[in-house]
Amino acid sequence: MIDFLSWVKRWFGVDLSDYSLIRSGKKRIRLLTKEAAEFDVRDVIRGVYLAKKAPYGYIISVEGSYIIGRRASRHIVELSEEEFDRWMRGENVELELSEKGVYLVKFGPVFAGSGYYNGEVLVNLVPKSRTVEP
Amino acid sequence: MSIPEGLIKPEFERRYRELLGDEYDTLLSFMARRPIPSIRLNPMKVDPNWLVARLEEEGWQLEPIPWYQYGYRVREGPERLGNTEWHQLGLYYVQEAASMIPPVALSPSPGEKILDLAASPGSKTTQLSEMMRHKGVLVANDVTPDRVDALIANIQRMGSINVVVTLSDGRRAHQFFGEEKFDKVLLDAPCSSLGEVRRSWGALARWSPKSVNKIARLQLSLARAAYRTLKKGGLMVYSTCTLEPKENEWVVYNLLDLGAILEEPRLEGLKWRPGLERWMGWEFGSELRKAMRIYPQDNDTIGFFVALLRKPM
Numbered sequence: 166m167i168d169f170l171s172w173v174k175r176w177f178g179v180d181l182s183d184y185s186l187i188r189s190g191k192k193r194i195r196l197l198t199k200e201a202a203e204f205d206v207r208d209v210i211r212g213v214y215l216a217k218k219a220p221y222g223y224i225i226s227v228e229g230s231y232i233i234g235r236r237a238s239r240h241i242v243e244l245s246e247e248e249f250d251r252w253m254r255g256e257n258v259e260l261e262l263s264e265k266g267v268y269l270v271k272f273g274p275v276f277a278g279s280g281y282y283n284g285e286v287l288v289n290l291v292p293k294s295r296t297v298e299p
Numbered sequence: 300m301s302i303p304e305g306l307i308k309p310e311f312e313r314r315y316r317e318l319l320g321d322e323y324d325t326l327l328s329f330m331a332r333r334p335i336p337s338i339r340l341n342p343m344k345v346d347p348n349w350l351v352a353r354l355e356e357e358g359w360q361l362e363p364i365p366w367y368q369y370g371y372r373v374r375e376g377p378e379r380l381g382n383t384e385w386h387q388l389g390l391y392y393v394q395e396a397a398s399m400i401p402p403v404a405l406s407p408s409p410g411e412k413i414l415d416l417a418a419s420p421g422s423k424t425t426q427l428s429e430m431m432r433h434k435g436v437l438v439a440n441d442v443t444p445d446r447v448d449a450l451i452a453n454i455q456r457m458g459s460i461n462v463v464v465t466l467s468d469g470r471r472a473h474q475f476f477g478e479e480k481f482d483k484v485l486l487d488a489p490c491s492s493l494g495e496v497r498r499s500w501g502a503l504a505r506w507s508p509k510s511v512n513k514i515a516r517l518q519l520s521l522a523r524a525a526y527r528t529l530k531k532g533g534l535m536v537y538s539t540c541t542l543e544p545k546e547n548e549w550v551v552y553n554l555l556d557l558g559a560i561l562e563e564p565r566l567e568g569l570k571w572r573p574g575l576e577r578w579m580g581w582e583f584g585s586e587l588r589k590a591m592r593i594y595p596q597d598n599d600t601i602g603f604f605v606a607l608l609r610k611p612m
Contacts, residue, residue, distance in 0.1 A: 184460070196460060197460050197461065197462075198433060198434070198436075198460055198461045200434070200435060200436050200461065201436050201437075201460070201461045201462065201463055204412070204436045204438070204463055206438060206463060206465060206475075206476060207465065207475075208463050208464060208465055209447055209451070209464045209465060209466045210451055210464045211462070211463045211464065212460050212461075212462070213454065213455050213458055213459070213460055214455060226455075227387075227388060227389065227456075228389070228455060228456075228458040228460075231344055231458060232458075232460075249384070250384075253384035253387065253388075273349070273353075274345060274346060274349055275344075275345060275385075275388060275390065276388075277384075277388055295387045295388070295456070296387060297382055297383065297384050297387055298382050
């Protein structure tokens, strides 16, 4: 967990210490309020899926892109309307960005998950279940 | 559209003619119409004004729902409201206008501990979480793993970060959660779904006095257990999407026996009728008039019943 928190701080400039983070399986991380984390009951699950470990850092979920993106000072990419339409259909987007790595995707005030920039395209990391069917 | 012949059983007609008199035919005419689609905006993810402006720019025609500030009827819009980028990003939830009433009646506040005992698929859970501004704790419970899966998917999509999901039989809620644990409790009980006939005629086909009696016994068990989890002075909403007195007034009447006090919910711009004082030989008493009967023809919604109960200090 410390790895993830320091990666978020380094890469996006965001401190998540006002939330609780919990592991879910080997690779996934969930986020919730501290009060919800402390509530004593036998649960199935708590909070929302935030991120998953990947070779290039972490895949950030759509909900994670809101929570982190609203505070982030870097590695956010704003899409045009046409790019956003394609993105929400699950396509990759050709862009020129300053460095390789994970970016949070934004259209106007709306966050739309994360992508991995490989030097040529922003690879779409939004799960199919959250994209729009043609 | 009209209701297929043979679907309405003679006993159903007899009961509802007795209940509604001349209005029975009006009820049937509304039951035969498809409900107006509606959505609930998520103010925790987007500025609602921005989203309304954006949707109108795309050609949607939205009409505010008077009793919930983030609810809109969609007069014109895409055929599949669940297949837009805004839906997929969790900026709105497709939710029938009447289904937004129980959380408003419960009036959740940030910082409270609230139980949603029969929560799946999560429309009211996520609405409650947003009304709490994600502060405090909301426990969302349901009884089977497949129902809980649907609930989890919607909690994720709407970003409800103060929700704890549990899997337990609600009839034993007081044992699972403990007595007097929550400030507020919502029991939107499983029901015969007569109010939902506008969405599917299946409920009419399944209706029988026997099935109503069976589900009413389940509802009463759930309601009693839910009430036991409520703190002294706390509020509980009991709601169903049916018009059956046995599933509504009868259940609430039995909660009054436990000491619960009925309060009149305050909802702006909603037309509703008082609960029944008597029905088929039962005397529920004048207190039941504080419960809300919402017929499809009253607000052009599905049918609903809502009762707001307080546990004395």
